[in-house]
Amino acid sequence: xxxxxxxxxxxxxxxxxxxxxxxxxxxxxxxxxxxxxxxxxxxxxxxxxxxxxxxxxxxxxxxxxxxxxxxxxxxxxxxxxxxxxxxxxxxxxxxxxxxxxxxxxxxxxxxxxxxxxxxxxxxxxxxxxxxxxxxxxxxxxxxxxxxxxxxxxxxxxxxxxxxxxxxxxxxxxxxxxxxxxxxxxxxxxxxxxxxxxxxxxxxxxxxxxxxxxxxxxxxxxxxxxxxx
Numbered sequence: 001x002x003x004x005x006x007x008x009x010x011x012x013x014x015x016x017x018x019x020x021x022x023x024x025x026x027x028x029x030x031x032x033x034x035x036x037x038x039x040x041x042x043x044x045x046x047x048x049x050x051x052x053x054x055x056x057x058x059x060x061x062x063x064x065x066x067x068x069x070x071x072x073x074x075x076x077x078x079x080x081x082x083x084x085x086x087x088x089x090x091x092x093x094x095x096x097x098x099x100x101x102x103x104x105x106x107x108x109x110x111x112x113x114x115x116x117x118x119x120x121x122x123x124x125x126x127x128x129x130x131x132x133x134x135x136x137x138x139x140x141x142x143x144x145x146x147x148x149x150x151x152x153x154x155x156x157x158x159x160x161x162x163x164x165x166x167x168x169x170x171x172x173x174x175x176x177x178x179x180x181x182x183x184x185x186x187x188x189x190x191x192x193x194x195x196x197x198x199x200x201x202x203x204x205x206x207x208x209x210x211x212x213x214x215x216x217x218x219x220x221x222x223x224x225x226x227x228x
Contacts, residue, residue, distance in 0.1 A: 010125060011224055096121030097128065097155065101137035101169075101182045109205070110141030110198075114171050114217075115179040122153055122226055133158045136226070137169055139184050143198045143205075147186075148225070154184060155224040162187050162221040170196055171217040180217045185209065190219065 008027050016023050023031065032038075099119040101112030121136075128134040139152040147167065148154065156169050168187045171180040172194070185196035194211045201207050 010127065011226060095124055095129075097124040097134060097136050099136045099138070099153070103138070103140055104181075109181075109183075110139075110143040110202075111181040111183050112137060112140055113179055114182045122155075125155065125224060127223065128155065128157060131157060131159060137182060137184070141202075143200055143202060144184055144186075145200045147199055148184060153226040154222045155226065156220045157223045158218065158220040160221040160223060162219060164188060167222040168196075168219050169222060170194060170211075170219045172211045173215040173217060183209070184222070187219065190216075194219065 008030055012021065012027075098121050100117070101114055102117055102119070104111065104113050119138075124134075134155070134157050136153050136155050139148045139150055139154060141150055144167075154167075154169065162168055164187060166187050168185065170183045170185060170187075172183065173180050183196060185198060188195040188197050188208065190213070192213055194213065194216045196209045196211075198205065198207055198209065
């Protein structure tokens with residue numbers, strides 16, 4: 001969200017808009033500035049004369065920003081289009097991001113099975129609002145600590161490029177005819193083989209994982225995280 005002019009972490013903004021987090025006091029003025037709201041008028045309208053049973057200030061602020069976000073998305077979706085040609089299909093952040101990747105019991109390799117099963121969904125950040133291929137997956141095991149911890153949800157953008165040092169979800173076939181496994185790792189290289197790095201490899205594994213090119217299904221860039 002910082003790239004769009006608001007000095008608040010994008011993950012925090014997504015959680016606030018989704019109703020899973022209340023805005024903090026120190027975030028009030030950056031948010032008001034971003035939406036063009038006069039602080040004096042806002043505080044005068046919402047806080048003056050508030051009694052003991054009135055909602056706290058941060059709750060009022062959170063509800064106000066969420067409502068304003070909904071209004072902005074509605075206005076964008078209903079904006080008139082020129083008569084020539086077909087209107088562009090508009091998707092908004094109100095649509096959830098699907099979660100894929102089934103946990104494999106007893107598997108020590110910190111990987112998940114990508115068999116097409118949808119495990120649920122999480123709030124879709126605005127940066128992925130129009131991305132029909134984006135998805136989320138869980139982190140399993142501690143092989144990527146301290147960057148990612150077990151139980152964390154990573155947001156994946158298959159349309160975003162990647163390079164050495166980027167964190168990715170790589171889908172790789174283990175056996176012919178079986179669904180691919182997914183690995184949350186750091187990308188190193190992709191030539192005759194795919195090389196991924198583990199930050200905290202298990203004792204029985206090497207730091208660098210190598211997979212033959214012909215077994216690699218995809219390598220997708222991780223663009224964010226969410227706590228479960």
